Amino acid sequence: MVQDSVCVYCGGTIGYLTCQLDHIVPQAGPGSNNRRENLVAVCERCNRSKSNTPFATWAQDCGISGVSVEEAVARVRRWRNIQDGRAQSAQLRRLQKNVIARLRRTDEDPEIDARSMESVAWMANELHHRVQSAYPSAEVAVYRGSLTAGARRAAGIDSRVNLLGERGKKDRLDRRHHAVDAAVIALMNPSVAKTLAERSSQRWAQRLSGQEETWKSFTGATPGARDRFDSWRDHMLRLTELLNAALAEDRVCVTENLRLRLGSGNAHHEIVRPLARHRLGDGLTAVQVDRASSPALWCALTRQPDFTPRGGLPPSENRVIKVHGRRVTADDNITVFSQKPGDDAAEKPFAAIAVRGGFATIGLTIHHARLYRIEGRKPVYAMLRVFSHDLLPYRRDDLFSVPLALQTISVRCAWPKLRAALAEEAATYLGWVVVGDELEVPMESFTGGYIGGFRKEFPNITRWRIRGFESATVVKLRPNVLAAEGLTESVGDVAKIVGRGWRMSVNVLFSTHPTVVRRDALGRVRHSSAAGLPTTWTVR
Structure with missing residues (x-):
């Protein structure tokens, strides 16, 4: 082609x-x-x-x-x-x-998940060698994935287990199908695996030759094999009962590792853009001041007596500031970040740092988000996205509680109402979240739009996973147990929520008082930790 x-x-x-x-x-x-x-x-x-x-x-x-x-x-x-x-x-x-x-697509593909990165065959053999090395006397076997599928079909488990999605076949829409696979493998033994392989061979031979299909009635080549296969089927039926009970009680948990340390990846975008230059005496709008190329410059500009958060810095031929001890007069140029030609005076602040005489954006380097309640007659919930750049001086400290000055790029890019509340000490710090955190959200009030259509299909889903901090006021969520790889259609409310994500106002979402669920390695909810590990908390 x-x-x-x-x-x-x-x-x-x-x-x-x-x-x-x-x-x-x-x-x-x-x-x-x-x-x-x-x-x-x-x-x-x-x-x-x-x-x-x-x-x-x-x-x-x-x-x-x-x-x-x-x-x-x-x-x-x-x-x-x-x-x-x-x-x-x-x-x-x-x-x-x-x-x-x-x-025709305008949105990005979802992030690569663990399943799409790993080779099941490689992982199985690697695990085989490691277990065999640790336990030389143990009998360790590696089975093909097709045998697992054959085991599910032979036991009728796909039509009996109450996963979300289409019954009667393995449906990847519900992430908990991995737990079903693990349980099926746990009950496997060499005799049953041999019988399943023989059934599969008969199946293809009979279909290709047009013979009568009798492979479904085959349960073993010897009496002993048939007895073991029948016993295995009984165990699989009992497994189905246990899985359904665990699913009904929400005890089959989907977990995800959280990135809590500062990463060692790229600190900024690879493209370096030129800084915009302005004559100091000509004045600056408030958003231009917030795009100042350094924290020191921002402090010098905002500390001028005639600066206001709304009006910015008015023109003045007598203007004189000091930046790092250097005297800057009205005729001197200062530099600001700008992604638009000519520096649009209304361009909003964005996350960037000065690099090699220019600047580079750092919007993809959000380490965590801090949640605040702004006090007032009606409390308002707000989010402060904390960029890794602002945490570099605090590598050895608690990254989630270190103070962030008003001149940091994290605060300068925050929602203006939150910035004002932080300056006036009228915002209460509630806790933090990171990408990958699990939220249990009361869903009763969400009835319209895409989410309303989604809830008609999946009314019992209340657990969500944070997938990104879209802006200073919007967070993106996806259903915790549903995977885009299992979607049968690329359109509709379900496809939009599962594939693209649910973009939600921070204030609206956290006004429902969701619970941030933290789990241990076994999926159990962690309410306390003597080792200082993240614990479950509810937004109040």
């Missing part, structure tokens, strides 16, 4: 030595979605300009001639096969359909 030496994005001519492979839709977090439908050949100019952005989002304002969603779709529809044939044509049509769907 070829693109006729044409860049999918702009239509320019590309060759073997000049083309570059690009991901149409990037993936949140590290890594990439390397499936065929997400990869296209493009020119170097488009690849550099698009960077780590969904094509449909980039195409709206990139300014390159020939770049638009509809033009790219038209180019894909002109793709042709190298070889003729019905199978190749059907394959090409499927590929075109999937590529076009991705060209």
Whole structure:
């Protein structure tokens, strides 16, 4: 299948030595979605300009001639096969359909989860060797995944266990199917595994040859094997009862490791942009002051007698400030962060640090979020996203309680009402959360929009997982037990909530007084810890 030496994005001519492979839709977090439908050949100019952005989002304002969603779709529809044939044509049509769907996407792919990163075969063999080394006298066996599937079918467990999703087959929508697999493997033994392998061999042989299918009645080649298989089936029925009881009592927990230490990854985005320069005497808006290129400059500007949080710093030809002991007069230039040409005076503050004479954004380096209640006639809940850069001086301290000065980039990028409350000491610190934290949310008040449609399908889901801090006032959640890999459709309220996430106002969400659930390695709720580990708490 070829693109006729044409860049999918702009239509320019590309060759073997000049083309570059690009991901149409990037993936949140590290890594990439390397499936065929997400990869296209493009020119170097488009690849550099698009960077780590969904094509449909980039195409709206990139300014390159020939770049638009509809033009790219038209180019894909002109793709042709190298070889003729019905199978190749059907394959090409499927590929075109999937590529076009991705060209229209404006949101990123979900982060890579543990299941998609790990090779089950490699992990099984590695575990086999380690267990055998630790216990030389133990009998350790490694079974193929198809035997686990055969065991579930032979015992009828998929139609009996009350997981969410479609009954009668393994459904990956409910993450707790991993627990079912683990339980099935725990009951496996060499004799049953041999019988299951023989059943599978008979099944394919009978289907390929058109013979009568008798493999379902086969329970072993010897009387002893048949007895062991029948006993195993009885145990599997009992396992089904135990699993259903545990599911009904919410004792099959989905857990996730929390990142609590400062990471050692990139401290900022790789692209360094130029700083915007302003003559000090010409004045600055309040948001321009908040985009000052250093905490020291921000302090010098905000401590001027005529500075106000709303009006900023008015023009003054007599203006003189000191930054790190250096005298700056009205005719001198000061520097601020700006992502817009010419520095839009209304551009809101964003997370960035000065780097090599310019600046780089740090929006992806949020270590944790602190939750506050702003006191008043009606309490308001707010969130302070704490960037790793502001925590670097406190590596050896409790990162979740160290003081953050008003000039830190974390506070400067906070919701203005929270900033004012922090300055006036009118905000009560309630606790902290990180990406991956589990929330138990009272859902009774959420009846409209996408979440209302989702709740009609899954009315009993109350446990959610934090997947990101979208802005100073919005948090993104996903259902704790549901996985996007199990979705059968890419549209609808369920697909939007499970796939893209539930974006919720911080004040609305935490006004319901959810519980932040912390668990130990066995999934038990941790209410206290002598070792100082994170414990469960409820927003009050």
